Every structure is written in C-alpha cells, then in structure tokens.
Amino acid sequence: MRCHGNPFSRRGFLAAGALGGLGLSLPELLMRQAMAEQKNYDFVKARAKSVIHIYLPGGMAQQESFDPKPYSPLEYRGELRPIKTKTGEHFCETVPQLAKRNDKFSVIRSMTHGEAAHERGTHNMFTGYKPSPALRYPSFGSVVSHEYGPRNNLPPYVCIPNVPNEFAGTGYLPSSYGGFALGSDPARSDFKVRDLDLAGGVTDERFMRRKAALEIVNNKFVSSTGADNVGAMNTFYERAYSLLDTPQAKEAFDIGKEDAKMRDRYGRHDAGQRLLMARRLVEAGTRLVTLTYGSWDMHTNITTGFRSQMPKLDQGLSALIDDLSSRGLLDETLVMVSSEFGRTPKVNKDAGRDHWPKVFSVMLAGGGIKGGVIHGASDSTAAEPEEDAVSPADLATTMYRLMGIVADKELMAPGDRPIEIVDGGKLIKPLMV
Structure with missing residues (x-):
C-alpha cells in the first residue's frame, strides 16, 4: 500500500515547482508524500x-x-x-x-x-x-x-x-x-496471576500516595537517561497501575469467575x-x-x-x-x-x-x-x-x-x-x- 510515484521524475519536479510558487518547497512536498504514504498504511481495513x-x-x-x-x-x-x-x-x-x-x-x-x-x-x-x-x-x-x-x-x-x-x-x-x-x-487449583493485587495491608489510599511519590522519582530518572530498559520499566509500571485501577481489566484474569x-x-x-x-x-x-x-x-x-x-x-x-x-x-x-x-x-x-x-x-x-x-x-x-x-x-x-x-x-x-x-x-x- 505504498505510494510508488517518483518525486524526482519530470512530472514530480514540475509539481514541486508549481507548488513552490504557492509557498510549498520540495522538502515539504516530499514530507507530505511520506505522510500520505503513512495514512495509506493506517487505513488498511482490519477484520480481526x-x-x-x-x-x-x-x-x-x-x-x-x-x-x-x-x-x-x-x-x-x-x-x-x-x-x-x-x-x-x-x-x-x-x-x-x-x-x-x-x-x-x-x-x-x-x-x-x-x-x-x-x-x-x-x-x-x-x-x-x-x-x-x-x-x-x-x-x-x-x-x-x-x-x-x-x-x-x-x-x-x-x-x-x-x-x-x-x-x-x-x-x-x-x-x-x-x-x-x-x-x-x-x-491449577491455586491459579493466580502474579502482581494483580495490592500487597497485604496496603489500602487504596496508601497505594495512591505511593504511586504519586513513585511517579515523581520515575519522571526525574527517565528524563535523565535514554536507556531502553529504564523507559520500558516506566511503561510497565504505568500499565500495571492501569490494571490495578480497573476492576473490569483485573476480572478478565480471574478464571474463577467463569461459569x-x-x-x-x-x-x-x-x-x-x-x-x-x-x-x-x-x-x-x-x-x-x-x-x-x-x-x-x-x-x-x-x-x-x-x-x-x-x-x-x-x-x-x-x-x-x-x-x-x-x-x-x-x-x-x-x-x-x-x-x-x-x-x-x-x-x-x-x-x-x-x-x-x-x-x-x-x-x-x-x-x-x-x-x-x-x-x-x-x-x-x-x-x-x-x-x-x-x-x-x-x-x-x-x-x-x-x-x-x-x-x-x-x-x-x-x-x-x-x-x-x-x-x-x-x-x-x-x-x-
């Protein structure tokens, strides 16, 4: 689903020249073509x-x-x-x-x-x-x-x-x-997905205070390094918080709720x-x-x-x-x-x-x-x-x-x-x- 037109053909340069007269340069033209190509990717119809x-x-x-x-x-x-x-x-x-x-x-x-x-x-x-x-x-x-x-x-x-x-x-x-x-x-009869429940004794209010404090530390740390594993860990934490904060998401992992x-x-x-x-x-x-x-x-x-x-x-x-x-x-x-x-x-x-x-x-x-x-x-x-x-x-x-x-x-x-x-x-x- 790619754009196969050649921007460096005679027609491409003529188009670029015409657009240049309207204030659009050749680099801008090429950028728009790339954006159009990306849109073609994005609009493939999904069946699944x-x-x-x-x-x-x-x-x-x-x-x-x-x-x-x-x-x-x-x-x-x-x-x-x-x-x-x-x-x-x-x-x-x-x-x-x-x-x-x-x-x-x-x-x-x-x-x-x-x-x-x-x-x-x-x-x-x-x-x-x-x-x-x-x-x-x-x-x-x-x-x-x-x-x-x-x-x-x-x-x-x-x-x-x-x-x-x-x-x-x-x-x-x-x-x-x-x-x-x-x-x-x-x-397993004792099946339980790890890390989906708060630790013993940790209330929702206490969890939210911990989360806010950790976010301050993480944001400072992530901003100071480009290491992939640091950024990934921050992403994992955020997704874990989303799961903990969303009862419907957590319930999907609870096979005991199944008939x-x-x-x-x-x-x-x-x-x-x-x-x-x-x-x-x-x-x-x-x-x-x-x-x-x-x-x-x-x-x-x-x-x-x-x-x-x-x-x-x-x-x-x-x-x-x-x-x-x-x-x-x-x-x-x-x-x-x-x-x-x-x-x-x-x-x-x-x-x-x-x-x-x-x-x-x-x-x-x-x-x-x-x-x-x-x-x-x-x-x-x-x-x-x-x-x-x-x-x-x-x-x-x-x-x-x-x-x-x-x-x-x-x-x-x-x-x-x-x-x-x-x-x-x-x-x-x-x-x-």
Whole structure:
C-alpha cells in the first residue's frame, strides 16, 4: 500500500515547482508524500480485532492431525485411521470434535520452510523471518503491541502461562512491547496471576500516595537517561497501575469467575483452561494472546503420544471455536494453530517421526478467514508441497493484514535502520473472506 510515484521524475519536479510558487518547497512536498504514504498504511481495513496464537512446541505431525495419507503404505501413513470431516475432507481420528466443525475453520496443508532445528523453526513461526545473526526480529505479539498499544487497560500482548521461548520477545523493538506472562497455569487449583493485587495491608489510599511519590522519582530518572530498559520499566509500571485501577481489566484474569459448566466444556486440563483464559482476555480487550500446549517432538511412539495429548486439544479448541461463535466474537478473532515444523514422511525404527520442515499444516479460524477451506496440498507421502506452497512470511503477512497492519511497513531497528515488519510475504487470498 505504498505510494510508488517518483518525486524526482519530470512530472514530480514540475509539481514541486508549481507548488513552490504557492509557498510549498520540495522538502515539504516530499514530507507530505511520506505522510500520505503513512495514512495509506493506517487505513488498511482490519477484520480481526484480536489474535489467539496456539503454539504446539516440538513440531506437530501433519499425518496424525490435519493431513492423513490413507492411501500410502503403512510405514508412511502410520497406525492411526483417517476420519471424514463435516465437509467431506479427511482428518486423522485424533481430532473427532474438530472434524465435526471444520466448516468453521481452514487448514493450510502446504506450509514450508528450510529450518529443521527447533530454535530456527520456532523463530520462523513467531516472526515470519528466517533467523539472522545480525538482527533479532520482534515476535507477532510485540509488533501488534507496538502498532496498537493497550485496549481497555489490558496488556496488548499476553503469554499463557509464560513467555514460551526467546523468539516470542521484542527483538529490535523497545522492551516495553514485551508480552505480559501470567506466571501460572490457569488449570491449577491455586491459579493466580502474579502482581494483580495490592500487597497485604496496603489500602487504596496508601497505594495512591505511593504511586504519586513513585511517579515523581520515575519522571526525574527517565528524563535523565535514554536507556531502553529504564523507559520500558516506566511503561510497565504505568500499565500495571492501569490494571490495578480497573476492576473490569483485573476480572478478565480471574478464571474463577467463569461459569463452571463452561470450564467443563473446555476441559479441566491445561489445554482447555489455557484456551478459556485466552477467550476471556480477547473478549476483554487483549489484542494478541500466545499460548502453548503439549510437547510434540515425538521421535518415539508417535501413536501413543497423539492418543495422550491430542484429545485435550481437540476438546478445548472445539469449545473455543463454539464459544467465540456463540458470543459473536469469531468473526473478529483470528485463531491460529501452528508448530515449528512437521514430521518425517516415514515412521522411524522407534515408531516415531523426526523433524521435517519441508511441509506441515497450520489451522486458521475466524477474523476474516473462510471456513471449510483446505489450502494447498502435500504430496502422496506428506514429503513436499504439491501445490500452493505457503512460507512463514506469507502466513505472517496474512495475519497482519487481517489485523489491519501492512506487513511491509518499515519499523526502525537500532542504528536507525528501517526494517520491514515482514520481508517478501504474500497474502494467502484464497483463505480470506
């Protein structure tokens, strides 16, 4: 969405000369063009007000989830059976509840990149960039926090239960755009979000006196230094005060206020309660929630691993889709389920699958995504993309556009280097409403 006119062309100089006669110089003209370009960025229509990014660390197998290969030999297809979805596609038997709801979400079966190491694959799927030794890129949540800031006094970027990895951070952006971590699992009976209550014996009046005194000290200290961590800490304090001063914002973190039957629908386990907490937060105003569930690095006994872990995710994710839909929130909330890569086409000697970044699956729902679409395809053994390959940059570009952010907008890295939010990604238009 950039202005591509050349201000140094003959027409540009003629325009500058004409405007100069009216008192507008060439530098002022160029400044106005830059401002117009920025306005173009700002007026991209947002379909999604929030994102719930469900990350499955370790590398979830495409064959045992959304891309079974029922007609390939046993050593490729594995032991688990395919089942038909509501729209007639095939998923693996591990996701029976999601199969009944696949008209409400879409699956990309042709995700691909070249990074077979966990850390490098994770970097791709949290930033949209290949790892670089020269620069640390910001995560999706930090970019969204930078572009939009808080809403309803809630942190714009929240991690459940903790910041999941080093690539979920701010990268080259100031650390004030980091994620707010709950610090505890919502599934725990003693769950409590840290730092959301006044210390024992501190009244509201005493708190306000402390706050006023601290502001005087902080303002003096911040004005005397340009250090990022000092400014970030001041920002964190201000946001913490906003939370403490806003009962409605604090209540979003209190999962105990949720109806008991709804908690049961999601499942009284780590997957279900993390997903329920994510719904509470986006409904209250958080812009991007990242949550993790499970360990999908199944080099051994993959059938047992999926039968153990996937039922909780199937239950909780199905409940999330139903819940968002019934509340009228699905159209404005993008749900994204991803992992750092997939698993090898062939089952190994230990009845597991190894790392495989060449092709894997991602699920998307709501927030401007069509339902019931299978985008792209892997080949007969889930070894390579057969059609419509999708890169992490494409996925990131599409996610940002749905949120109203133009992915090739330039942010400033250290040394005043302009860096595009995503470099070279394409919109996945067949998935977009």
